[in-house]
Amino acid sequence: xxxxxxxxxxRFVGVDRSTSITHLLxxxxxxxxxxxxxxxxxxxxxxxxxxxxxxxxVGEALQGLAxxxxxxxxxxxxxxxxxxxxxxRWHTNPVASKIRNQLSHHLGDPEVYAKGLEFQFGKRRLQxxxxxxxxLGQGTYEGxxxxxxxxLDLDLSDYGRLYGQMGSDVAELxxxxxxxxxxxxxxxxxxxxxxRHA
Numbered sequence: 332x333x334x335x336x337x338x339x340x341x342r343f344v345g346v347d348r349s350t351s352i353t354h355l356l357x358x359x360x361x362x363x364x365x366x367x368x369x370x371x372x373x374x375x376x377x378x379x380x381x382x383x384x385x386x387x388x389v390g391e392a393l394q395g396l397a398x399x400x401x402x403x404x405x406x407x408x409x410x411x412x413x414x415x416x417x418x419x420r421w422h423t424n425p426v427a428s429k430i431r432n433q434l435s436h437h438l439g440d441p442e443v444y445a446k447g448l449e450f451q452f453g454k455r456r457l458q459x460x461x462x463x464x465x466x467l468g469q470g471t472y473e474g475x476x477x478x479x480x481x482x483l484d485l486d487l488s489d490y491g492r493l494y495g496q497m498g499s500d501v502a503e504l505x506x507x508x509x510x511x512x513x514x515x516x517x518x519x520x521x522x523x524x525x526x527r528h529a
Contacts, residue, residue: 345389346508349501352382368463373471377435383427383493384435386500390421405514413507417500426489439479447482 356378363371393414402411421427433439451457451474462470516523 343392343508345385345392346505348385349382349389350505352378352385353501356382364463368469369461369471370463370469376476379490379494379497380430380435382435382497382501384431386417386421386497387424387427387431388436389504390418390424390427393418394422401511401515404518405511406518407514410507410510410514413503414511417504417507420496420500424493426485426493429483429485430493433479433483439482443482444475444478445482447478447480450481451477 356375359371359374359378363374365371397415397418402408405411431437433443457474459472459474460470461473464470513523513525
């Protein structure tokens with residue numbers, strides 16, 4: 332496995348993306364409006380969906396490294412264990428896959444919306460848009476979100492389990508990846524220097 336192949340196969344921009352999403356989540360909590368506002372809820376919901384889709388793709392990237400047998404290119408193979416646990420949780424996670432394909436990285440298939448709309452037409456009232464004020468950005472298209480989430484046959488417990496795992500895995504991913512990089516470089520005889528400040 333060449334070093335170029337390692338970088339190319341890994342698509343580790345996903346790590347920076349997850350870090351940026353975490354930062355945006357914190358900014359939304361600090362300045363996204365009142366805790367119960369539509370603006371803050373909309374931003375949080377979208378960012379969590381984006382994170383779930385990103386973690387699914389990180390799982391695919393780690394699967395690519397596993398196929399290349401990266402642990403065999405490390406002096407301390409145990410450093411791969413944390414990444415391998417993340418790989419197994421996210422690579423084949425069906426809920427994360429649906430979120431990536433329909434809610435976060437894509438806008439969703441028309442047939443999924445249609446299925447969700449059928450469910451909503453059975454209710455007495457369909458709310459299309461909710462807002463805290465007249466200005467742009469103060470509301471959310473609740474009807475569209477409800478349609479696609481209903482169309483995916485997912486309930487709140489599906490999202491809850493995913494998001495509960497996501498926080499710890501995002502934090503672990505960054506640390507574990509740096510350790511694996513270090514081990515691969517060491518195995519290849521490439522000197523590296525950790526200049527991070529304690």
